[in-house]
Amino acid sequence: MVDRTRREPDPFLDWKVRVFFAGAALLVPGVLLGYDPLVLLAIVILAGGLMLLTALGARRRRQAEAAAAEEWEEEADGQGAREV
Incomplete structure (x- = not known):
């Protein structure tokens, strides 16, 4: 089954x-x-490009997830401080 959910544009498409x-x-x-x-x-x-671009994409996703988690924690900390 093909997943047709919208995603952000691929930053490595040109490469x-x-x-x-x-x-x-x-x-x-x-x-x-x-x-x-x-x-x-x-x-x-072709094989080297596939491996390199896959690794770069995974690294970028991990960084984005870490940034989102950090933002979420900061937002949660800010709400907790206001409730006290």
Whole structure:
């Protein structure tokens, strides 16, 4: 089942497209010319880009969650001080 809830825009979309086209630009000539090292380089670029961008996205989500939790705690502390 596909989750169709709205999310914030992907901050790494530009980099994902760049990595994809860099890999594709190396893969196509490698396949057409039968030059295996070029194909392997394209695979390394695509796999490395996938791992790097996934890690950066997870790091960004963790930072956003930590900031939201900190803001929530500050808001809760402020309300508690007013009630006393």
